[in-house]
Amino acid sequence: MSVTTLRSAVDAWLEGAEGRLAAADLTPRPEQLGFVEQAGDGVARLRGLPDLELGGLVRFESGATGLVQILDETEVGVVLLDDLPVAAGDAARPLGTVASVPVGEGLLGRVVDPLGRPLDGGPAIVAERFDPIERPAPRIIDRDLVTEPLQTGVKLIDALFALGRGQRELIIGDRETGKTAIATDTIINQRRSDVVCVYVAVGQKSSSTRQVIEAIGAYGDPKRCVFVVAGPATPPGLQWIAPYAGMTIAEQVRDRGGHALVVIDDLTKHAATHRELSLLMRQPSGREAYPGDVFHIHARMLERAAKLSPALGGGSLTALPIAQTEGGNLSAYIPTNLISITDGQIVLSSKLFDEGQKPAVDIGLSVSRVGGKTQAPVLKDLAGGLRLDYAQFLELELFTRFSTTLDPRTQARIDHGRRIRAILTQPQYAPMPLANEVAELFALQEGLLDALPLDRIDAFRAQTPGWLEAHCGPLMTRIETERRLDPAARDELKDSLTRLAQAVAPAGKGESP
Numbered sequence: 134m135s136v137t138t139l140r141s142a143v144d145a146w147l148e149g150a151e152g153r154l155a156a157a158d159l160t161p162r163p164e165q166l167g168f169v170e171q172a173g174d175g176v177a178r179l180r181g182l183p184d185l186e187l188g189g190l191v192r193f194e195s196g197a198t199g200l201v202q203i204l205d206e207t208e209v210g211v212v213l214l215d216d217l218p219v220a221a222g223d224a225a226r227p228l229g230t231v232a233s234v235p236v237g238e239g240l241l242g243r244v245v246d247p248l249g250r251p252l253d254g255g256p257a258i259v260a261e262r263f264d265p266i267e268r269p270a271p272r273i274i275d276r277d278l279v280t281e282p283l284q285t286g287v288k289l290i291d292a293l294f295a296l297g298r299g300q301r302e303l304i305i306g307d308r309e310t311g312k313t314a315i316a317t318d319t320i321i322n323q324r325r326s327d328v329v330c331v332y333v334a335v336g337q338k339s340s341s342t343r344q345v346i347e348a349i350g351a352y353g354d355p356k357r358c359v360f361v362v363a364g365p366a367t368p369p370g371l372q373w374i375a376p377y378a379g380m381t382i383a384e385q386v387r388d389r390g391g392h393a394l395v396v397i398d399d400l401t402k403h404a405a406t407h408r409e410l411s412l413l414m415r416q417p418s419g420r421e422a423y424p425g426d427v428f429h430i431h432a433r434m435l436e437r438a439a440k441l442s443p444a445l446g447g448g449s450l451t452a453l454p455i456a457q458t459e460g461g462n463l464s465a466y467i468p469t470n471l472i473s474i475t476d477g478q479i480v481l482s483s484k485l486f487d488e489g490q491k492p493a494v495d496i497g498l499s500v501s502r503v504g505g506k507t508q509a510p511v512l513k514d515l516a517g518g519l520r521l522d523y524a525q526f527l528e529l530e531l532f533t534r535f536s537t538t539l540d541p542r543t544q545a546r547i548d549h550g551r552r553i554r555a556i557l558t559q560p561q562y563a564p565m566p567l568a569n570e571v572a573e574l575f576a577l578q579e580g581l582l583d584a585l586p587l588d589r590i591d592a593f594r595a596q597t598p599g600w601l602e603a604h605c606g607p608l609m610t611r612i613e614t615e616r617r618l619d620p621a622a623r624d625e626l627k628d629s630l631t632r633l634a635q636a637v638a639p640a641g642k643g644e645s646p
Contacts, residue, residue: 165227167179168222180207194223198228214370234248240359281507282509284325284326285564286565295504297503307458307461310482310493329359329392331394335400359382395452400456401455421466463480476503479494489558509567511618522550522553593637605626608625
């Protein structure tokens with residue numbers, strides 16, 4: 134190329150560049166600014182800020198932060214995330230970001246609020262990064278089958294309503310029936326596993342939340358747990374985002390190939406908070422005064438619990454949401470929604486609780502639609518007919534309650550059913566290893582307890598772990614690892630448990646009434 138041609142090409146390019154610069158809008162843009170029209174009860178309505186996005190954050194001149202929840206043609210509805218004052222006429226500026234929470238190992242063992250700020254008096258959280266609290270659920274193609282069990286340590290659940298890693302199982306029942314106790318025992322039992330636990334308290338009393346944290350500290354492994362707390366005195370906005378923040382914290386564990394468990398305590402209070410905020414922002418109400426999107430807010434959150442495919446690391450996120458009923462009414466609006474979203478439900482009965490049956494699980498209404506496929510083979514063999522036998526016993530006991538004489542066959546079935554009930558009873562904060570669950574259910578299946586007086590069952594259960602550790606420790610280790618009982622192992626376990634039953638039974642002791 135000649136010098137003249139090259140110069141002509143450069144001149145043409147410069148002429149075009151000048152034209153592009155002339156066409157560009159280089160006028161400085163004024164800073165976006167909105168003004169509060171109305172504020173109070175944890176919400177504010179703004180005018181201005183045309184470029185806001187749903188879920189974005191705004192900062193008020195008092196320093197308060199708000200989360201954009203409503204985008205109307207003329208107004209913006211904002212939920213306040215702190216207690217700083219906001220009044221009509223105050224200016225508001227967008228922060229250019231969405232609500233996020235810190236994630237990473239720096240959160241383990243800590244008590245934080247839904248924005249990741251420490252509540253335990255410790256240092257500031259050292260985060261790997263900040264992730265949005267609202268994230269899309271994994272696509273179907275990105276998921277894998279739920280194949281690994283999540284052992285709760287609660288015999289009744291592991292035997293009859295097994296859970297799998299990646300499942301969503303609802304724990305539901307009336308007030309004071311042991312819902313949080315089951316979730317707490319499940320977290321405590323993960324001290325024997327590689328599962329990282331996230332406990333989210335939404336609107337719970339400070340004393341109740343403290344009790345859960347102290348129990349996990351005393352019996353579990355709190356260094357592998359994260360506690361996200363939004364108490365009843367915190368702004369409603371923080372209570373609203375708490376479950377989403379907990380899911381985001383757990384997703385970081387799942388996405389790097391680990392396993393996480395999220396307990397949300399509870400979604401009934403979360404739904405009430407959503408109703409309160411929506412009505413304050415003049416959203417139309419529907420059934421029981423809940424807005425029409427109350428199903429969606431829980432569905433989009435719980436759908437984030439999943440087992441990922443091997444191509445994405447094979448991690449899992451298991452969700453145990455808790456919900457409260459009134460008078461055992463499972464057909465109320467929020468319970469109905471949550472039952473349809475989740476993969477099963479553990480229903481607790483106030484009647485059973487009052488009778489001393491703990492955990493007070495109603496086996497007729499409870500179901501696990503996924504976890505049974507992940508159940509340890511040895512538990513599946515031992516619990517195959519247990520649920521039917523127990524249900525038949527409960528019905529038979531009801532019909533024979535006022536009978537004075539029973540035929541021997543009916544009496545034997547009732548006596549065996551009472552032993553099933555005694556074995557399935559379990560104290561709080563005492564989740565059991567798989568091998569010990571197998572031993573007690575094996576003794577029940579083999580009829581080793583039928584000759585044991587009913588009032589000696591508790592003694593048998595209390596002595597079983599120490600007895601087996603002393604007399605057949607290698608067998609217990611083999612059961613934990615192999616999760617099966619071969620014929621030789623069955624004979625050895627039966628011989629050991631028979632000797633324990635004989636040692637526990639007092640001479641000449643008859644059946645207790």
